[in-house]
Amino acid sequence: MSGGTLSDVYQQARVSLFKVRDGLERLERLECSTSSSSSSPRDGTLSGSEITQSVKRDLGQLQKYSEELDQLWRLQLQKSQRDLWKRKVEQVLEEADSLRLGLEKYLGRQHRRQIEAQERADLFRRMNGDSAQVLQIFDDEQQAMRSLQRSSNMLEEAMAAGVAVLSKYSVQRDRLKSAQRKALDILTTVGLSNAVLRVIEKRHRIDKWISYTGMIVTIVVVIAVWMWVR
Structure with a gap:
């Protein structure tokens, strides 16, 4: 545990949520605007792989904050405070799960595109080498x-x-x-x-x-x- 208070950890988790959500939105925009997986980003712009690594790091940090929040809210002595923090923590956990699922879907689409690109390249190579055989x-x-x-x-x-x-x-x-x-x-x-x-x-x-x-x-x-x- 980080040793911070429940409020501090909650604020850190919200910041991580924002970073992960922003990273996923950038990946989706890049996915829509990129004509092919081999295109290079413009000067000063992070590539898709760099953004993906950043999102993974932020998502890992968010997971740690979520686990810490799930432990801290149970230590609240007042029942009203426990119920309030329970709802907040559950919301953070739900958003974290949703963002993690969004990243997995993006990685799945990227993997399929890479396979399709490889298959097209293999097909073109075979056709150029021996079109009659194809x-x-x-x-x-x-x-x-x-x-x-x-x-x-x-x-x-x-x-x-x-x-x-x-x-x-x-x-x-x-x-x-x-x-x-x-x-x-x-x-x-x-x-x-x-x-x-x-x-x-x-x-x-x-x-x-x-x-x-x-x-x-x-x-x-x-x-x-x-x-x-x-």
Whole structure:
């Protein structure tokens, strides 16, 4: 701790808040006015990196004052004074957090711009060194996209055909079951023998397995088409 009174530390914290806020505003103005990250500042003007270092130092000092304030306000004996200083200290802490977040966002934008500038420089260097190779890469990517689209269309058509076949098998199965029920009703009514009924039931089982086999074959064909178009 610095050894100062609560009021003294509070005033020092407010000064640090002003410095950090002013530094961030200067960084934002510089960010808007600078055409590229490699531009040099005018004579007598601090560069972005110099301002950033200054803001970081002031923010570190503000953090120390905030921690000291958070300890000192609790030592107030009068409850009314503790409540008043608690609100003031919380306001300082909130402003410090907001400024720290603002600096982190600025540094994040700077980092992204540096990466983008490096990527552009690498791209220009590759294009200047072998522009034909770059164009070939672009052509290959476009052809790959067109091939992928054609494969996707073929797969969708195969899936649609498979669904249609399965739907037809389902309809046919329902019709066979309905026909079986009607036939059983008629045969039961006329009193046919159990042997005839067993023959009909056996035929129905055979038809059911034929339907299941057809559905399985259809699914296998759809999967094979899908694997082929990949």
